[in-house]
Structures are given as C-alpha cells and as structure tokens.
Amino acid sequence: MTPDEYCENKAAQSGSSFYYSFRFLPTDKRLAMTALYAFCREVDDAVDEASDPAVARLKLGWWRTQVNAAFDDTPLHPVAQALKPVVASFKLPREHFQTVIDGMWMDLEQNRYVDFNTLERYCYCVAGVVGLLSAKIFGYVDPATADYAQQLGIAFQLTNIIRDVGEDARRGRIYLPQDDLERFGVSAADIFRGRVTPAFQALMRFQVERARGTYTKALATLPPQDRRAQRPGLMMAGIYRALLEEIARSGYRVLDRRIGLTPLRKAWIAWKTSWSY
Numbered sequence: 001m002t003p004d005e006y007c008e009n010k011a012a013q014s015g016s017s018f019y020y021s022f023r024f025l026p027t028d029k030r031l032a033m034t035a036l037y038a039f040c041r042e043v044d045d046a047v048d049e050a051s052d053p054a055v056a057r058l059k060l061g062w063w064r065t066q067v068n069a070a071f072d073d074t075p076l077h078p079v080a081q082a083l084k085p086v087v088a089s090f091k092l093p094r095e096h097f098q099t100v101i102d103g104m105w106m107d108l109e110q111n112r113y114v115d116f117n118t119l120e121r122y123c124y125c126v127a128g129v130v131g132l133l134s135a136k137i138f139g140y141v142d143p144a145t146a147d148y149a150q151q152l153g154i155a156f157q158l159t160n161i162i163r164d165v166g167e168d169a170r171r172g173r174i175y176l177p178q179d180d181l182e183r184f185g186v187s188a189a190d191i192f193r194g195r196v197t198p199a200f201q202a203l204m205r206f207q208v209e210r211a212r213g214t215y216t217k218a219l220a221t222l223p224p225q226d227r228r229a230q231r232p233g234l235m236m237a238g239i240y241r242a243l244l245e246e247i248a249r250s251g252y253r254v255l256d257r258r259i260g261l262t263p264l265r266k267a268w269i270a271w272k273t274s275w276s277y
Contacts, residue, residue, distance in 0.1 A: 003082035004031050007038035010079070021235035024274050025138075032090060032137045033232070035082040039097070040130060042079050043104045048171075053108050060101050060108075067097045090137050096129040103127075111173040116210075119161075119177050120154065127157035131233070138230050142223035145230065151218035152233055158211040159240045162204065162247060166194060166255040176207060194255040204252035208244055215241055231274055238273040239266050 001009075011022070011034050022033050043063050050056035069075035070083045071094050086092065103125025113119040131153025135145055161168070161175045168175060169191050181187070184203035191200075215237060222230060239261065247259050261269075 003078040006078040007034045007082045010038040021232040032086040038079045047104050047107050099125050099129045115179045116177045123154040123157040127153040140226040144223050145226045148218050148222040155214035162207050201252045235270040235273040238269045
C-alpha cells in the first residue's frame, strides 16, 4: 500500500463530511487534502484511542518528529510520507502542523473550558489552522481569505462539539464553556447523566446560534475572487450547516445519540454547492 492509498483509506473509513468535498478536487489537491485529513485523524486518534495519557503524550511527541521529518528528513509513517511532497508543493507552514498537535495536547491537560475565549483557542489549534492549511491547498489570491478559512475551521469545530456533547461526556470531557452552563443553569452532572432538560435545550440553542454566527462571519469575509477556488470549504460549510439544523430539529438530543446526515444527503449537498460558485 502506498502512502497515498493509506491516507485515502483513512479518510474513506472515517465517513467524515470532509471526504465528500475532496472528491471534487483535481488530483494533486485531492491527494494533498486527503493527506492533511489523515494527519488530523492520526493525531486525534493518538489521544482518543490511548487509555493511558502518558502513552498519548509519547505518541504526540513522536508525531512532532514526523512533522519535522516531512519538512527536513525522511519520515517513517505513511501519512508523513504522503505529506512530504505536499508541504513542499503548496508551501505549507510547519508551525501549523505543530499547532494541531498542540491542540491535541490540550485534550490531555484539561477536560473543561472556563469560557468561550479559552474554547476558541482550542478550536483554533485543532481546526482553525487546518482551515488555513486547506485554504492554501485550494489556492487564493486575497489575504483576507485566510481570515475566512480560520473562522470556517472554528465553525466546523463548534459544530463537532455540539454534535458530540454526549460522546465527549462519556470520555469525561465537557467542551461547552463553563460560564455558559452556569448562565443556563445546567450542571456537569446533568450532562454526564444525559438529562435533556428545558435548561439544557436552551443552552444548546445558544451554542447552535453561536456556531451559525461563526459561519455567517466566515462566509462574509471570503473575497469574491477566491470563492471558486475555495469551493471545497464552501461544500463542507453547506454540509455542516445542514447538520446544525438537523440537531436543532431533533430538540438538541445530542446526549444519548449521534445525529448525522446520510452519505447520500452529504453527497447531494456537496454537489449542489459545487454548482453555486
């Protein structure tokens, strides 16, 4: 199996919404995005699949060496091997990859976020910089597109957090800002016990509105001349915004189930969005 095939399998097996937008890219950009996505999955799995935090730290430390090898040396992991020509061809900044690892490290250091500012920093690390890397792969001419890409990445992560409240709680994590929980009268115990109360629904309605606002802010920032090049990100935005609406329609039943879109619906939204720009 080649490094590119390894990354393709990693992306396909995830069932992620991102995979559907990659299919519309030319070969070089599709391979680049698939390698980037596979990297994100690998470092995320290094934390989520390790029962011992010490082991997870060792894995993340090793991935730091693989990132450096992709820029300076001969990497060992197939994902890092696939990234090596990508970082050179698209001039991707090394520090962005290390920042993603910083974000994964945060998951080992804390399982609560006191307010939105601290949560936004986490979102920037694990998703905002991925937006920046993706935008460089897609291509743009106006520097303002970088601001759009960063905000869009944060919007994606906010959506993931909303979708995964129950799943994260079962791992002992609550990403929803603690001051928001206090404002709406929702305790950590309510979330851990899966109690869908009117207070919890009000809390989640507020989180969904914040995410919607982040999408609106991101899309308003995208310069018109870069819209066509950035179509894959806009496809992902279409899918993720539809997911937000599905969560709202469910009554915010995110504690006892994982709400998602069918593969057919994701493909339809991606195709429809691709013809809009």
